[in-house]
Amino acid sequence: MHLDVYIVFGYFMTVIEPVGSLECKVNKTFLVDDMCILWWDQKTTWLNAKKxxxxxxxxxxxxxxxxxxxxxxxxxxxxTTMDVWVGGSDIDSDGVFVWDEDLSPVVEEIWQFGRPNHFVGHNDCMYVTMEGEGKLAPCSGNKNALCMYRPTKPFHWFGPNNSSLCHCLDQTCSGNGTCSGANTKCMNGWFGPGCQLRSLSRDFFGPLEDLGDNNDTSCTTISRQPLYIRLRASSFFTWLRIVVEKPDQLGGFTIYFEVSNIKVLCQGYKKLPVDERSIDILCQDGPFFVDTVILEWTGEKNICSVYINGGQNLALLQPISLGSNSPRSKRSLLAVDGRKSPENPCFQGLPKTGDQNWTLTFKRQKIINEIIIYRKPKSGGYHFMNGFLVFGFSAKGVLMFRYTDPGTHGDSPIIWILTEVSVPMKKIVISMRHATAKRYLELCEVEAFGACAAPDYGLYCEQRCDSRCFRRECHLNGLCIQCARGTLETGECVPSPEAPTSPTLVTKESSISTKCPTAKPTSERNPESSQLIKLFILVIIVLSVMVLGLTYKVLSQMNKEPKNAERTVKDSIADPTKVPSLHKAASGLTQQQSMPSTLPPATENSTVTITSAKSSSTRIP
Known part of the structure; x- marks a missing residue:
C-alpha cells in the first residue's frame, strides 16, 4: 500500500493510494454522484485554497x-454554517467568470438570482452559501473551500519518463511495454511492440473471429478467398501485418485495395520479416486512402491475425504552448494527457476576443497521417468551434498541411482529420481566429497518429537508420526498406562494383535483421529462367551485330562518291592538267544542265554553309 502524507496550512491530509483509483481514497473525502469531495476546515484565501x-x-x-x-x-x-470557496473566478479576464479546472464558463444557474455585480479592475472569486447560492468576493478574503476530483481507473504508463500509455488488456505493462499479467493480449484495436500501434481493421465475426481476437496463437484455416478487411473508417494504408500458423505459409499473398468501389492492386510489393510466423507488407506506391483491404492467395492457409497499421499516437505528453490571450498555457497540456473521456478535465480557451493558437511541438519531426480531436458531448452542438483551423509545419516552418473546419460535424464529440500527406512535420497548430465568449477552442484530447520520420525509427524514434539504407528509411524494427546502391551480400547493404545503382527491394523471409538481408545465390535461382534469359541475351547480341554491319555498309556506300569528288576538286585546284575527266564530264552536259561559263575564284576565305533543319515534335496533352 502506498502512503503519502501532506501538511497543508497545519492540516494533515493522508493519501492512501494515488488519485485515480476506483473509490475516494483521500482522507475525509466523501462521494457525491461520481465525484470525491473534500471540505477544508480552515479558512484561507482563494489562491491558497487552490494550492x-x-x-x-x-x-x-x-x-x-x-x-x-x-x-x-x-x-x-x-x-456547518460557513461560506466556502469554489473554483470560479475572473482572474484571467476581468468580468469573464470561468471554472479554474477546465476554463469552462460558469453557467448563470449557479447564481440563482443572477450574477452579482463585481468591481471592474479587481479580481473576484466565487464562493457559495450553505443555501447553494453563488456569490462573489475579493480573492484575498479568508474562507473555507471545497476540493474535488473524479475517481477513475488508474492509468498505467511505461517507457522513458513514463511517456507511453499501457494498452495491455489487464493494464499490466512491464518497463518495455510487454503485457506482464495473466492475460498477455493487447486491448482491442492495438498491436505491435508495447501494444502501441493502432489497428484499423474492424472486428471479425463468425468463422473469422480469431483473426481479430488479438491472440496470435489462435488460428483459422481459410480456403475461401479473397478475404475482405473493412477498415473502421476511411484511412491511409501504410502497411499490414499477417500472422500465420506455420512459416511456410507466409508467401503467396496478393494485396488489393478498394478505393471508392474501385479495386486497385498493391504495386511495389515489399515483404519485411517480423518473426518466423509474421510479416509486414508494404506497398511502394502507398500510402493509399482506402476503405477496404483485400487479401488473395491460393490453397489453404492457417491465418492467426491480420492487423492494418494505423500508426502510433505521437502527440502523447509532447510539449505544448498556447499562443493566445490566456496566460495559463499549462492548461493546454490537458489535451495530450491520454485521457479522452469528456468527464476528465479538458483544455478550453478563454471565451474572450483574440486569436487562440494551441501548438504541439515534436522533439523530432514525425510523419503524421491522421489527427483526432475529442470534445465534451454537448446537446446543443459545437457551433462555438465552427471554423477552427489545423496546420502542420516542417522544422523550417514550411506549411505542409492545412485543414479548415467546415462546421458540419454536428453534435459529434470526435473529429477525424486526415492530413492527406506523408511528409515530416515538426509542429501541429490548432487555431481559432477572433475568439469570443461564444467562439473558442475546446480540446479534451488531441491524438496525432503516424510514424517516425527518417532517419529515426523505433518505438520512441530514438534510434537512427543505417546510412546504407536508401534515404535512411527503416521499418519499425530497423530493417532497411530498400538498400542504397548496395548488394544483398552477407546480410548487409554492402557497396560493390557489381551492385546495381538503383535501390534493391528487401525480400528476405527469415529472421529479423537490422540490415538488408542476404540475396539468394545464383545456384538457388530457377535454372529454366536462367537458360531463357541467356538465350534471349544471345539473340539480342546476334541481331545487334547484323544491324550494325548493314548500317556500316550503307553508310560506306553513301560516303564513297562525295569523298572521291572532294579529292578530285582538290587535285584540280592544285594542278588542273591532272584531271581531264572533269572537263570531259562538263562537255557532255545538255543545254539545260550546262555548267556556268565562269566560276567565282576560290579564295582562302571561301566557306560552305550547311543548313540543317531541327526536328520538332508536338506533345499531345
Missing amino acids: GCASVGMYMAIAQSSSQILEMLNGLPPN
Missing part, C-alpha cells in the same frame, strides 16, 4: 447547477 487542493491531487470544486452545489454541501459536517 492546497492541488497538493493532494485535487482541484477547486466546479458545478453546472445549484442543485449540484447543494449535494456537495449536504455531505459537509453537521452544523
